[in-house]
Amino acid sequence: MMTVIVPAHMPAPTATISPIKISHCSVQTAQVPAMKAWYEIVLGAATVFETDKICLLTFDEEHHRIALIHTDDATPNDHRGPGIVHIAMTYAEIGDLVSTYERLKGVGIVPDMTINHGPTTSFYYCDPDGNHLELMVDNFPNVAALEAWFKSGAHERHPGGEPFDPDELARRFHAGAQLPDVLT
Numbered sequence: 001m002m003t004v005i006v007p008a009h010m011p012a013p014t015a016t017i018s019p020i021k022i023s024h025c026s027v028q029t030a031q032v033p034a035m036k037a038w039y040e041i042v043l044g045a046a047t048v049f050e051t052d053k054i055c056l057l058t059f060d061e062e063h064h065r066i067a068l069i070h071t072d073d074a075t076p077n078d079h080r081g082p083g084i085v086h087i088a089m090t091y092a093e094i095g096d097l098v099s100t101y102e103r104l105k106g107v108g109i110v111p112d113m114t115i116n117h118g119p120t121t122s123f124y125y126c127d128p129d130g131n132h133l134e135l136m137v138d139n140f141p142n143v144a145a146l147e148a149w150f151k152s153g154a155h156e157r158h159p160g161g162e163p164f165d166p167d168e169l170a171r172r173f174h175a176g177a178q179l180p181d182v183l184t
Contacts, residue, residue: 045059084131112126
């Protein structure tokens with residue numbers, strides 16, 4: 001028998017209610033084992049369920065963050081057609097991002113591109129199917145500081161952001177620089 005939970009307050013049927021979070025992404029792939037291994041290495045993900053058709057992975061309290069769905073005719077992402085451009089994962093601080101970059105570089109996984117977008121410092125990686133995974137950290141300590149930066153016009157001067165050398169960023173971080181100085 002199914003239990004039905006009745007909310008204490010029912011919103012008006014015309015109210016717009018935003019979700020509380022993004023739960024997971026699902027990826028169709030013809031190479032589940034390679035994709036599973038890559039996400040385990042990159043995100044420190046653990047497999048919570050697996051059959052010959054689906055593999056569910058998580059790295060936190062969510063039941064699954066990545067669903068890999070086996071499809072024989074899936075083809076690698078060439079980034080030329082419509083669709084999702086990338087999935088972004090946020091780290092708590094710049095040290096976590098630098099440490100992850102160095103760990104991944106040590107096993108031969110390097111970013112496809114690195115960009116200081118202004119609001120974020122971002123490392124973009126390609127999974128075995130060519131999907132981009134953005135690993136990032138927020139550059140501002142709070143929303144007020146970010147809004148002040150937007151109002152300064154800085155984003156208008158470089159709306160796509162500025163590429164940076166990830167090894168130089170890591171060197172500056174290890175020398176004691178923190179955000180935003182690690183980027184200058």
